[in-house]
Amino acid sequence: MEFLNYAYVILSGILAFFLVLPTLNVFFSLLTKEKVKTPNTTRDFDYGNIITAYKNADIAKGLVKSLLKQRHTNHHIYLVADGCDLSNWDIQHEKLTVLRPDEPLNLKAKSIIHGIEHFVRKHDFITVFDADNLAHPDFLTEINRYANAGYVAIQGQRTAKNLDTLMACADALGEFYKNYIDRVAPYRIGSSAVISGSGMAVEAELYKAYLASPEIEQGKHQWKKMLQEDKILQNFLLRKNTKIAYAWDAICYDEKVTSAEAVETQRSRWLFSYFQNIPNSLGILRRGILNFSWNQWLFGLVTIAPPMFVMLFAALGFALLGLFINPWVSLALTVAVVLFILTIFWTLKLSRAPKQVWSAVAAMPSFVLRQLKGLFKMANPNKNFKHTEHKVSVTIEEVLK
16 A cells, blocks of 8 residues: 555656646746847848648648748748649749659658759758648748747747637647647747747758658658657757747648547547657657756656646546545645646637637537547557548638738
């Protein structure tokens, strides 16, 4: 019984720590003020914008048009149309290169490499977008501001372009929370923002080095079992102790899932990638301790924190179990759960989330249940991990209204 009590206290303590960590990070981030240095002489950096489209190029039309309307004009767009039918493609522009690989690539990293191999000129930075994204007219202007401040890796703010269903609003709610907890707060208190997978910019030579890394090379042969590209990129950067900036006003609109089935499929991929990435997060955490690097240490903690619903279910289970083992620890764990839930609402308020997102709170139990079902799809990635279909075709003008 004594051993059981010790084990319970230790595991509950770990859970309580990760439940309280978001609150602490948000609190301390509000005590700081972001200072983006402006040099005496600023540069209009040249950006190579790579769009990866898979089996559906038409969904990228809105993104291409939004990039052509950027106020920062020193850039070029590369649409990599992997397995796409281009018979209806009708956009032509001197700033646009449309690429259709001869052989199917079936992998985002391969599409990005294909785009880089066909650059029309040498670019200073590489930005990556998913085909369903839209870029705010000031996206590159804001990215350029951070580039002039000396940052070589910059993540923009991904936010919903569609709030047309309850599931989309619930998905957006989760992203508002994760944006603040995983990106805004760590960056503002001296660590790095977690990479989102699109809407980010990395110095060109640094990005090419990442694409030449062993993890990418191995991933080319792992198909759907490959660790997600965004995680490989952030691990690559943090091992070098590079700080990833978070550009709040560099807005990249992203399509949210609209059905329960899509939630299961998408979250099963993300959960699989989270568990795959645990050794890397532990490695970065260890580097932070050995190097006395706050950037690496906090980033390691943030990325190793269990997914929201996993942590809540585990904490509630342990709190119930504690009634029979150690009631005081059970009470402390319950308080930590309440604080965690309140922090979710706090981040929504700080992020100025729209009314539709707040209305999705009632749908969260169903959304969480779908994520839970997604856990059971992780056993066979090649069978269960399907590409998320994107269907919401809107213009940047419609979204801005």
